[in-house]
Amino acid sequence: xxxxxxxxxxxxxxxxxxxxxxxxxxxxxxxxxxxxxxxxxxxxxxxxxxxxxxxxxxxxxxxxxxxxxxxxxxxxxxxxxxxxxxxxxxxxxxxxxxxxxxxxxxxxxxxxxxxxxxxxxxxxxxxxxxxxxxxxxxxxxxxxxxxxxxxxxxxxxxxxxxxxxxxxxxxxxxxxxxxxxxxxxxxxxxxxxxxxxxxxxxxxxxxxxxxxxxxxxxxxxxxxxxxxxxxxxxxxxxxxxxxxxxxxxxxxxxxxxxxxxxxxxxxxxxxxxx
Amino acid sequence: xxxxxxxxxxxxxxxxxxxxxxxxxxxxxxxxxxxxxxxxxxxxxxxxxxxxxxxxxxxxxxxxxxxxxxxxxxxxxxxxxxxxxxxxxxxxxxxxxxxxxxxxxxxxxxxxxxxxxxxxxxxxxxxxxxxxxxxxxxxxxxxxxxxxxxxxxxxxxxxxxxxxxxxxxxxxxxxxxxxxxxxxxxxxxxxxxxxxxxxxxxxxxxxxxxxxxxxxxxxxxxxxxxxxxxxxxxxxxxxxxxxxxxxxxxxxxxxxxxxxxxxxxxxxxxxxxxxxxxxxxxxxxxxxxxxxxxxxxxxxxxxxxxxxxxxxxxxxxxxxxxxxxxxxxxxxxxxxxxxxxxxxxxxxxxxxxxxxxxxxxxxxxxxxxxxxxxxxxxxxxxxxxxxxxxxxxxxx
Numbered sequence: 001x002x003x004x005x006x007x008x009x010x011x012x013x014x015x016x017x018x019x020x021x022x023x024x025x026x027x028x029x030x031x032x033x034x035x036x037x038x039x040x041x042x043x044x045x046x047x048x049x050x051x052x053x054x055x056x057x058x059x060x061x062x063x064x065x066x067x068x069x070x071x072x073x074x075x076x077x078x079x080x081x082x083x084x085x086x087x088x089x090x091x092x093x094x095x096x097x098x099x100x101x102x103x104x105x106x107x108x109x110x111x112x113x114x115x116x117x118x119x120x121x122x123x124x125x126x127x128x129x130x131x132x133x134x135x136x137x138x139x140x141x142x143x144x145x146x147x148x149x150x151x152x153x154x155x156x157x158x159x160x161x162x163x164x165x166x167x168x169x170x171x172x173x174x175x176x177x178x179x180x181x182x183x184x185x186x187x188x189x190x191x192x193x194x195x196x197x198x199x200x201x202x203x204x205x206x207x208x209x210x211x212x213x214x215x216x217x218x219x220x221x222x223x224x225x226x227x228x229x230x231x232x233x234x235x236x237x238x239x240x241x242x243x244x245x246x247x248x249x250x251x252x253x254x255x256x257x258x259x260x261x262x263x264x265x266x267x268x269x270x271x272x273x274x
Numbered sequence: 275x276x277x278x279x280x281x282x283x284x285x286x287x288x289x290x291x292x293x294x295x296x297x298x299x300x301x302x303x304x305x306x307x308x309x310x311x312x313x314x315x316x317x318x319x320x321x322x323x324x325x326x327x328x329x330x331x332x333x334x335x336x337x338x339x340x341x342x343x344x345x346x347x348x349x350x351x352x353x354x355x356x357x358x359x360x361x362x363x364x365x366x367x368x369x370x371x372x373x374x375x376x377x378x379x380x381x382x383x384x385x386x387x388x389x390x391x392x393x394x395x396x397x398x399x400x401x402x403x404x405x406x407x408x409x410x411x412x413x414x415x416x417x418x419x420x421x422x423x424x425x426x427x428x429x430x431x432x433x434x435x436x437x438x439x440x441x442x443x444x445x446x447x448x449x450x451x452x453x454x455x456x457x458x459x460x461x462x463x464x465x466x467x468x469x470x471x472x473x474x475x476x477x478x479x480x481x482x483x484x485x486x487x488x489x490x491x492x493x494x495x496x497x498x499x500x501x502x503x504x505x506x507x508x509x510x511x512x513x514x515x516x517x518x519x520x521x522x523x524x525x526x527x528x529x530x531x532x533x534x535x536x537x538x539x540x541x542x543x544x545x546x547x548x549x550x551x552x553x554x555x556x557x558x559x560x561x562x563x564x565x566x567x568x569x570x571x572x573x574x575x576x577x578x579x580x581x582x583x584x585x586x587x588x589x590x591x592x593x594x595x596x597x598x599x600x601x602x603x604x605x606x607x608x609x610x611x612x613x614x615x616x617x618x619x620x621x622x623x624x625x626x627x628x629x630x631x632x633x634x635x636x637x638x639x640x641x642x643x644x645x646x647x648x649x650x651x652x653x654x655x656x657x658x659x660x661x662x663x664x665x666x667x668x669x670x
Contacts, residue, residue: 060571061445061557063452064295070439082569107293108556112570134293134556138283159297161459166299184297185457 010176023236025052029072031081049268057105066188094126119146129153167209190220284473289589336493349643363655369396371482376463389444390581391423393467398432413443468511469588472559483517507652510582514654535577536604546575547604578607579627626655
């Protein structure tokens with residue numbers, strides 16, 4: 001399968017990356033902690049070092065997620081999140097920012113919206129790509145054409161138990177980057193040592209077989225120190241559950257959003273402020 | 275017409291597939307290989323069928339329901355007696371089959387989800403028989419209404435984990451079981467209890483239950499010298515129905531009817547009638563009919579029966595529904611409970627509330643039958659586990 005090359009916002013981020021820095025991609029659930037906060041959070045994340053945003057499209061049955069993202073998804077659904085509102089949020093961000101936005105979520109809400117209409121509307125509002133964790137390469141034909149014709153990057157995942165052949169296949173199918181799941185399990189914070197122990201061998205294989213796309217590693221990263229160790233040999237890292245836990249701890253106290261932004265700043269730069 | 279579903283990618287028509295995170299793909303591939311090998315492995319087949327005979331108690335009887343037949347004054351009603359299986363329902367046919375696969379694959383830990391508790395009990399039983407660690411996920415609400423089965427599972431040595439997320443029923447128990455599987459995929463085998471989930475589970479579970487229909491065909495040939503006119507079975511995920519129907523699919527004169535739980539009515543929001551009012555969607559790894567809102571959020575199902583209280587259905591049923599090879603209808607809580615009483619009083623058999631949904635449809639079907647038409651109902655499980663719910667229903 002041939003993927004037409006187009007210069008996406010996502011690819012541009014990786015091209016700009018300097019050797020001594022890592023790309024930081026942040027996941028947040030759209031509509032959490034409330035519908036109004038999402039756009040402000042994204043813009044603030046960008047100012048504090050985020051290079052890519054993964055915007056979670058909540059689903060009632062997030063079976064690859066741990067308790068943190070389950071909680072955020074449920075809250076967002078109770079807050080009245082809809083696909084249209086998510087597109088509206090992206091459109092709002094685009095008024096003042098070029099940060100790449102990847103929509104991430106389960107396939108059912110996307111199918112229900114209509115695969116065709118979804119890709120068209122996502123591209124039209126300014127989203128850059130899709131991560132659909134329960135749509136593995138086996139089922140990719142459902143969306144590959146629509147995504148391509150709307151110039152959306154399709155990002156697939158590799159895991160520690162993926163064979164070498166699957167890693168190659170995922171690299172072939174993906175554009176933008178490849179999402180490397182550091183450990184077998186659901187999303188959520190883990191002990192840094194636990195992840196670091198197993199990740200080295202896995203990343204070694206990834207680097208050998210994923211050669212076309214940049215690689216970001218995610219799952220279990222909760223602070224700058226974890227990120228430095230775990231993302232040592234790849235292009236960057238992804239933080240999701242730890243960020244949502246931080247929001248959950250701060251919201252709705254006074255200055256909650258500033259506290260969240262300083263957490264983000266520290267994730268990227270460590271203790272030295274930027 | 276030749277029936278060959280599923281394809282090697284696991285599709286029954288446009289339904290099925292493998293909608294799971296990357297982490298589970300290697301596990302499914304490993305399972306596919308082990309399952310394919312088992313089909314041509316005479317030792318596996320012998321061990322499985324010996325266990326069905328000596329441990330489960332197969333073949334189960336085909337009982338002529340003379341008083342119920344008299345009650346309707348038409349047709350001829352038989353019951354396929356899956357309630358006589360060890361542990362009290364058909365579920366053990368599949369639990370034993372999958373456990374043998376797990377053992378041959380070198381897995382040391384078994385997990386399962388359960389709604390009514392029958393699949394949990396069957397899995398815990400198989401694990402006890404073979405000495406496996408066993409964790410059963412069960413919704414907190416279901417643990418309450420099926421307490422007897424919780425006690426049975428614990429006595430059999432299984433750990434029953436209460437699931438408090440979402441609707442606290444079968445859907446959420448399945449989510450938790452999948453999360454456990456994703457986390458412990460190296461040493462853990464997930465025994466799915468219905469014809470749902472990613473490929474190869476729907477086809478594998480069907481084939482571990484096809485013995486129900488095969489025996490029925492043989493027994494009815496002996497009793498009546500011919501094929502039945504109607505088969506009736508209840509459908510939640512749909513395992514007993516598929517096992518019962520599958521061997522008859524190519525016999526086009528055999529009319530097949532699947533009965534869904536309509537709860538308070540398929541026109542209310544308190545229902546589990548997936549095919550009647552659902553639309554295609556993806557839940558728990560496969561594309562099938564689903565109860566979900568316009569945003570694709572899965573809706574909470576409702577049925578008085580914990581085993582049918584599920585917003586999805588097996589992909590093969592969706593295919594048989596679309597192709598009209600099987601016709602599906604809904605039966606309400608009230609109709610099912612009336613049938614529990616009727617079958618208990620006329621035949622001396624207390625059916626599970628799930629099973630009673632199939633019996634309830636006889637009220638509609640029997641007046642339409644000709645005098646000698648043969649109707650076989652799959653009596654998929656016995657009602658002991660439901661005594662608390664049944665007593666409360668008739669006392670109030």
